[in-house]
Amino acid sequence: MTDAVSTATRPAASDMVRRLPEYLMIWVPLLLSAAHLISFSIWTIWISFTPSTLVPVTGWVGLRNYTSVLASRNWQIAFDNLLLFGSAFVLLSLITGLLLAILLDQRIRGENVLRSIFLYPLAVSFVVTGTVWSWLLNPGIGIEKLAHDLGWASFHFDWLVNRDMAIWTIVIAAIWQSSGFAMALFLAGLRSVDADIIKAAQIDGAGPIRTYWRVILPTLWPITITVVVIQLQFAISAFDLVRALTNGGPGIATQLPALVVYDLMFQRSQLGRGAAAAVLMLLILLAVLLPYAAWRYVQRRQATHA
């Protein structure tokens, strides 16, 4: 009896010791970052109910910070912009990424070089992207001036300084930056499609377009959802790109929630309201992430049941 126990536990214990570095490597950072994230989120939520201005103070003002943020023009503009920017950016970067991936998937020469080129923008910081695009898009010094200098005098491209179109310049720069990321994920997905299925489709007489549309693309939708979620959370928390590109302007036409939070907390010294805006951002983020988590959960259950 005692023998049986010791033989059963000894390998387990040594296994534990052997895997200790792995556990430490995974759990310590995970717990630290979780504690960090949760404690600061709770703290921010608490601050959002206090009358804090320059420094955090205790007190209770109920939902006053929330109502004043929600009623402010800045937030309303930021929220509308987020809807527009979020959907346009996610959709367009998805399409661009998928298109690039399909084109690269044609077993072309120099694929590695092209892939690096398309992925490269991801390695550039958003501040750099924003600054460079702010020069390119500036009608006085960028693309418009180039076209004029080349003799195309009627060329007109002033989106950066046009209040109604400025938000689209952020979409352009963001797509430039991150469609390579979508491309990489899609390419991996395309490569993992079973070659036999493709062969079978070809034998059945499907052309390349039909093969993609009917056979290959349907297998990509789990990747699509991942890309959408990752891009959406980027869109919601977008800050540095906008700050460098338009800084919320012209006027306040390209405000986004993260800019409003920063502005309230650090420029207007209204910590309570800034915290309320941050909590609102968190809620928007949860509105995206919770359905995703639920979907993943359902998927996993179906997989284990099967």
Add this chain to the structure above:
Amino acid sequence: MPITTTRRRLLAGSAAALALPAFARAQGAVKPRLTAISQWSAGSDGAAITALGRKFEEKGGTWQHSPVPGFTTEMMNKLRAQIIAGDPPACSQLKGPEIAAWSKIAPTVDLDAVVAAAGYEKVVAPDLAKLHKPGGKWIALPLQIYSTNMLFLSKRAMDKAKADKVPVTWADFNDLAEKMKAGGITYPIANGGTRPDDGQKFEASLAGISPAAYRAAIMNLDKKALEGPEIKAAFAQTRKISNWMDPNVGAQPYATNLKRFVDGDMGMMIMGGWAQGVLRNAGFKFDDYMIAPGPSDNGKPVFLLNADAFIFWQRKEADLQAGQALMAQLVMDPAIQTMYSQITGSIPVRTDVDLSGEGWSDGQRRTAAALKDAIASNQAVLSLAHNMAQENGLTAAMIDVITEYVKNKTIKPEEAVTRLAEAVEGSR
């Protein structure tokens, strides 16, 4: 007369000794030391504060300045962190109504006695003095002054417009802009696209139309004045100005256009006196342009005050207290103010400094004269765009309306008036 002066000085001096026993004791016993934070790290600002530090060391002190480069808000974040940690610097850069706001979160040094001993109060513009003594006691000292509504005229553009008269009123200004336009200058106004740039156009308009309305509406937030006809007129003037500006400037700073301004591709610039230092650093000569007080409809100069200042935070250490006393004396000293302003292009806070000597530019002399005249006619008011008139929250709310109005030409002046009043109401 000399006797009374001496007696007053004696009294003030003894009052200082009574009120600040720690100062007095410390000064004799220990080597003064000063911990300071500011955003001034580079350019003429950095050079000026470094020179001030050298003077501090010449007087036997230890100078420990930690610059936080970048925006003022980053300096404030550092200050906030230090205050929350219970370790504020002995003195830090801070200005305008923020002095009052921040003085509520940590104890400050009562400077009344040192200020009285130096006879400083009577040489400082009254509105400015008020900002540095919230609750009636001096806790901060202004360091240098700029006017945010100086009018810069490009010599070459004036030639193109065949004009030689400096505009005095807004009507003159508008005439000149039209003449420049007729003379082939597409954008008579050189501008930047930043928030303070837009704010300056509006505050210059309103203060030039009616300093009294500016004081009531912007400084005192009087509801009736905020909806008054002068505000609407100011918005209308701002629209005129914005129609003469280059719309392609995006969010770039005004300095982007300095070359076009000097070359005469742009004609006029409404900017703070600091632009003079920037122009000089960029290698442009004084005779490339002229500087005059901003347009004023009643003919007398209007001065939109912007002043940098130091606030003094309470410390227990004897050497820091001695350092604070020494710093306060230096900042009020006319010779130090002269040195500082000559480096940065500002004008001294003291109205009794003589600017006729060498080292001062014509623009600085004109600015100083404008300040004197403006104070005499009660037309020296506090700048909104540069956070002198209101606390940051209220300022930002008002500038939101102004910058949107400048960029969005479908907003009518009367709509802007309503929005401005609502913005004020909403953030109070």
